[in-house]
Amino acid sequence: MRLAKLLLSSVVAFSLLHSSATEPLGGKPPKNMKSSIKDYDYHLKYIYAYQSAMWAMPAVSIYGFRRATKAIGGDDNVILAWSDVAHANSELLTANNNTPYILSMTNLKKGPVVVEIPPVSDKALLYGQIVDHWQYAIADVGPIGLDKGKGGKYLLLPPDFKGEIPKGYIILHSPSYEVYFAFRSIKKPGATFKDAYAYAKTMKMYYLNDPKPTKFIDPSKKRFATLPQYDENFFKDMYEIFTTEPVKEQDKIMMGYLKYLGIEKGKPFNPDAKTKKAMRQAVADFYYTMQHQLTYPKKEIYYWKNRHWQDVLTPDKNGNFSFVYDESIDLQKRANRYFFATYYPRSYYSPPANIYMFTMTDNKGKPIDGKKMYKLKIPKDMPVKQFWSLILYDADTWAFIYNPYDKYGISSFELDKLKKDADGGVTLYFGPKPPKGLESNWIPTERKRVAPALRFYGAKKEVIEKTFVMPDVEIY
Helix, strand or coil: CHHHHHHHHHHHHHHHHHHHCCCCCCCCCCCCCCCCCCCHHHHHHHHHHHHHHHHHHHHHHHHHHHHHHHHCCCCCCCEEECCCCCCCCEECCCCCCCCCEEEEEEEHHHCCEEEEECCCCCCEEEEEEEECCCCCEEEEECCCCCCCCCCEEEEEECCCCCCCCCCCCEEEECCCCEEEEEEEEEECCCCCHHHHHHHHCCCEEEECCECCCCCEECCCCCCEECCCCCCHHHHHHHHHHHCCCCCCHHHHHHHHHHHHCCCCCCCCCCCCHHHHHHHHHHHHHHHHHHHHHHHCCCHHHECCCCCCCEECCCCCCCCECCCECCCCECHHHHHHHHHHCCCCCCECCCCCCEEEEECCECCCCCECCCCCCEEEEECCCCCEEEEEEEEEEECCCCEECCCCCCCCEEEHHHHHHCCECCCCCEEEEEECCCCCCCHHHEEECCCCCEEEEEEEEEECHHHHCCCCCCCCCEEC
């Protein structure tokens, strides 16, 4: 009897519960929410374009080297060797103006490629990276690389290579068909830039089955425009890259986004007006987001807790620069690093040979304004085995600032020309006009928004262990 009553009460409760319900739980937004979207197709294109720009940043950045190489008459396996240090016409992301560059590219669809690296000489040595189309280093080269400074023949094999691997080579299995490299020809004490250039031209590069003599181009006097183009051309570069390279499992979702934008293998790149508008707005918003994050970074990115210098060589959790993990890809941090710089090493070296840093703000945390005059105190005993340098970049492009003085930075190579402080150090100045009597210590800003970058070449343990603390930039 008691069981029957319990069953009856349960049936009544169930009946009352469901008879009082008028709407299902969930299934739609709250009543006070309305769609903010005016054009659903445009909205999707904007979202997909923004996400694609963030995802593709490393690849698009390195593809700029292909565009620039073609523009000056270069091609695959042609080596670009600068006879002089870079100037403003070398439109490169955060280049240095202390050592001559050596750049090249190849396409492994035509077969394996040999890159012959000379051993360290009494005049110069090479330092740099060979990278895939994602700009992830396949190998470091030179004394810190696979050849350990002894030189050697690096053999680049395409991703689908199935032939017999010849002996006598340093074998590199490339995950992509298009490969790039950037080396620096570093002159030894007592040597000249002419020596470094001559050393660079002892390199060779050719297809394994077609060892033609290597062609060299000197871009020193040419405009070498590699910078990403933050409009629909950003997506044109994506089209050129991702319709020719193998697709990794991890990137298939993004390839679906590109397809919605009309970027698809076997079809021309021809976005309609709406798609082009979405692309332009999305990549512009991505650009400004990256700029904001660099100007106002999270505190952990600062090299010293009580200073505003940001560490450039900030690796991922695995100690390298891919930002690809077993469980995720950190698209934001990867885009942040490759937005302003190129050619990171394969992994973070401990201890690092060099320390690179930049700042976007002064000692008060205010953004640096190139219309004003600033100063930076360089202590007498900088913790470097080789040299230090300060270079100003146009913070809007992260390239050198075009200026009538052809001056982009100051280094310890110029100490004998600089006015010294009473304590033996030097104070450097930058702004629209040089302070009277301090012209030698001044770097022009051309009234641009600037990003001062400080490099410690041959960093000593004091800066590596952070017992040495660099002063901040200050208003003069």
